[in-house]
Amino acid sequence: MSAESTPEPAITEPGTKGRRAKGRRRKAPGKRHKALLITAWTAGGVLVLGGTGIGYVYFKLNGNIKSVDINQALGTDRPAKADNGSENILVLGSDTRSGSNKKLGGGTDDGSARSDTAxxxxxxxxxxxAAVVSMPRDxxxxRPECTDTKGATHPAAKGVMFNESYSTGGAACTVKTVETLTGLRMDHYLEVDFAGFQKLIDxxxxxxxxxxxxxxxPQSHLDLKAGAHQLxxxxxxxxxxxxxxxxxxxxLGRIQLQQAFVKALVDQVKHIGVFTNPKKLLDLADTATKAVTADSDLGSVNSLSDFADGLKGISSSHMHMVTMPVQYDPANPxxxxxxxxxxxxxxxxxxNDQPIPASAVKGTATGEAKGVVTSS
Structure with a gap:
């Protein structure tokens, strides 16, 4: 991965129209997290609150959301949209090196960001x-030639790490890379920062x-004994x-832990009855909308609400989670x-909107951490 500074993805900041955020990117050690669609679920569900305060709530949450125009950056040279009723969402984590994220992740307060998994x-x-396919950062x-959301074109590169696409051209280049690798159209994009992730869990x-x-x-400040925990x-x-x-x-081992945690998180959201507790829903929605960057088609509370309404029925037992089939590089383990x-x-x-066959992941590199974490 290049250590050169690279442009920040152009985003619409809360409360602005079209103003682009400025910043730099730098290579940083690969410590990552990822959050699933709790952001969309909680943000979207707020519109069921009703009451006289709904106007204030709507504008407050709408002003929190940042958006990035993937469609404009990528143009028409993309896989066709599926016509079978399915949807593909690319979910990324990001750790902007500013504000509360600086304290959590180390580094300098320079506004740069990275994404190590998707x-x-x-x-x-x-x-x-739903099926969830993790894309190992290593x-x-x-990487294909891509155009970022500022309109800058980045030449293709051979034999680079997957997450180099984000450090090079941000969200748009990551989507372009994923679509080129898979032949699948990414209908939506969601990105969550880890300061918001931590607050959501609390x-x-x-x-x-x-x-x-x-x-x-010690590197991730984690010390858990075998047994039950309320993280x-x-x-x-x-x-x-x-x-x-x-x-x-x-x-790969980290991804297996992440997948197990995501299932536990989905179960917890359903267990505490977020959608039937207006105060809890509002608090979570406020945090979630501050933490999320969405594609422009999801960049409002109304859009997130419609999107979330179609996801609330998916439980962890109906989520098939796998890692993209890979093997260790013989030249570099x-x-x-x-x-x-x-x-x-x-x-x-x-x-084809079909289940992923077991043969697709049999005999692939795994990371040897499966089963270490389970839902309580």
């Missing part, structure tokens, strides 16, 4: 089940998980960032490469 969420027709790929009252082994990683926001952030505390120390034949099975299944 996942494709495929919502099947009927919106009752995957070596050929406002939920924590998330219950069970660890089957001790997990200790605080800080502990949850440590869990989804750790890569040295469990498994083979790779990003710290990197992975795509197992093209098996990956094609995944992309073909999702394109």
């Amino acid at each position: 996942m494709i969420v495929h919502v099947y027709k009927g919106h009752k089940k 995957t070596l790929i050929d 406002e939920l009252g924590g998330v219950p998980v069970t660890t089957t082994k001790n997990i200790k990683d 605080t926001g800080q502990q949850a952030l440590g869990l989804v960032r750790t890569r040295h505390g469990v498994g083979d120390g790779s990003d 710290n990197r992975v490469i795509v197992q093209q034949t098996k990956a094609k099975q995944v992309w073909t299944a999702l394109k």
